[in-house]
Amino acid sequence: MQYLEPAPIKDRENPLESMMSRFDEAVRILGLSDEMYHILKVPARQVIVGLPVTMDSGKVKVFEGYRVIHSTILGPGKGGVRFDPDVTLDEVNALAAWMTWKCAVVDIPFGGAKGGVACNPREMSAGEMERLIRAYTKGMQDIFGPDKDIPAPDMGTGPREMAWLMDEYSKAKGMTTHGVVTGKPLVLGGSKGRVEATGRGVMISTLVSMAKLGLHIEKAKIAVQGFGNVGSWAAKLLEEKGCNIVAISDISGAYYNDKGISIADAITYRDENGGTLENFKGAEKIDADSLLTLPVDVLIPAAKEDVITMHNADKIQAKLIVEGANGPTSAKADVILKDKGIIAVPDILANAGGVTVSYFEWVQNRMGYKWALDRINRRCERAITNAFNQVYDTSLKYDASLRTAAYIIAIDKVATTYKYRGGY
Numbered sequence: 001m002q003y004l005e006p007a008p009i010k011d012r013e014n015p016l017e018s019m020m021s022r023f024d025e026a027v028r029i030l031g032l033s034d035e036m037y038h039i040l041k042v043p044a045r046q047v048i049v050g051l052p053v054t055m056d057s058g059k060v061k062v063f064e065g066y067r068v069i070h071s072t073i074l075g076p077g078k079g080g081v082r083f084d085p086d087v088t089l090d091e092v093n094a095l096a097a098w099m100t101w102k103c104a105v106v107d108i109p110f111g112g113a114k115g116g117v118a119c120n121p122r123e124m125s126a127g128e129m130e131r132l133i134r135a136y137t138k139g140m141q142d143i144f145g146p147d148k149d150i151p152a153p154d155m156g157t158g159p160r161e162m163a164w165l166m167d168e169y170s171k172a173k174g175m176t177t178h179g180v181v182t183g184k185p186l187v188l189g190g191s192k193g194r195v196e197a198t199g200r201g202v203m204i205s206t207l208v209s210m211a212k213l214g215l216h217i218e219k220a221k222i223a224v225q226g227f228g229n230v231g232s233w234a235a236k237l238l239e240e241k242g243c244n245i246v247a248i249s250d251i252s253g254a255y256y257n258d259k260g261i262s263i264a265d266a267i268t269y270r271d272e273n274g275g276t277l278e279n280f281k282g283a284e285k286i287d288a289d290s291l292l293t294l295p296v297d298v299l300i301p302a303a304k305e306d307v308i309t310m311h312n313a314d315k316i317q318a319k320l321i322v323e324g325a326n327g328p329t330s331a332k333a334d335v336i337l338k339d340k341g342i343i344a345v346p347d348i349l350a351n352a353g354g355v356t357v358s359y360f361e362w363v364q365n366r367m368g369y370k371w372a373l374d375r376i377n378r379r380c381e382r383a384i385t386n387a388f389n390q391v392y393d394t395s396l397k398y399d400a401s402l403r404t405a406a407y408i409i410a411i412d413k414v415a416t417t418y419k420y421r422g423g424y
């Protein structure tokens with residue numbers, strides 16, 4: 001996984017506030033009652049655990065672990081576990097709510113959840129990571145469960161950590177429980193296609209939205225921010241479709257070549273160079289932030305939240321933004337982008353390929369069966385394309401942005417389901 005430095009504190013807009021302002025707008029358009037507003041707004045559960053972990057130095061460091069289950073109205077909680085220095089309970093709350101809306105938009109029977117630990121995986125050994133994720137799992141053993149709350153990878157975690165999580169949970173329960181977590185390695189009940197699923201969903205969303213805008217697949221210039229799992233897979237799959245990626249970036253900086261960058265070469269370079277693009281020769285190194293404002297047609301922010309803000313939105317030249325990361329555009333930036341006529345395919349649609357294939361993984365685990373890759377890819381493509389078309393039609397119906405339309409669909413679905421289920 002790659003990391004990008006966060007925006008300076010002074011420029012940051014709180015992701016929870018950004019999420020809430022979109023939520024408020026969609027609720028207003030739908031005309032939901034005050035009661036329903038509060039039912040959907042307040043997280044179902046917020047859990048904080050203290051995690052003492054012996055570091056390689058022999059010293060014990062105490063981490064704080066969070067799990068927020070925002071909603072279980074559509075089904076068990078679902079969402080990744082983030083290991084990142086910037087993790088806060090506020091951020092996890094926003095990310096958990098985003099998962100609720102994301103699962104609803106792509107129509108999978110999960111609620112929304114998210115977990116996180118403030119730590120720096122770049123500075124931790126494999127042993128330290130293992131002890132931390134095991135301690136976290138132990139702390140959450142009564143929260144997680146294949147029918148209760150199903151974690152998955154997010155920033156700073158991947159299949160390796162999911163294997164430890166599954167093992168620790170299985171030990172605690174005294175039985176192998178594949179379905180408690182998704183994003184596992186293949187041999188451990190993981191699904192074919194899960195590793196690249198989020199990037200695949202971004203690729204599909206990019207191609208369908210480019211077609212709607214009349215952008216030429218081969219002539220359009222694309223910039224991708226972030227070269228971790230999401231960004232590098234999205235770039236690679238787009239390249240395979242004939243697209244021209246002119247800029248990429250990671251923690252080491254941004255790389256720009258107006259003629260196009262070979263993504264296959266960049267991935268090989270990264271993998272052979274300790275996981276970073278530092279000194280990559282296929283492009284000119286530029287200032288990391290300037291990637292966002294390059295003269296390109298499509299911009300894919302696939303690093304982290306709050307990178308397109310009121311401070312840089314007016315300088316964006318792309319006609320189309322496809323959000324690979326969760327929450328890369330702040331609510332204040334939305335307004336500026338709208339004025340400039342820039343279309344943004346929202347995160348809860350564009351990056352939903354990951355949780356969609358997580359759902360397929362969970363289904364396979366419950367069946368005790370494995371699907372072939374082409375079945376998974378076909379179903380993922382269908383899920384994202386259908387969701388895109390529905391969001392697009394809704395945006396026309398309400399004369400709203402794609403983002404607001406996606407929230408309208410999601411909130412309406414969760415509210416309707418709640419009415420059927422009922423409360424106390």
Ligand code: GLU
Nearest residue numbers: 079080152154354355358
């Ligand atoms: N962390 C990913 C996301 O934000 C995947 C979640 C999942 O598969 O449950 O969508």
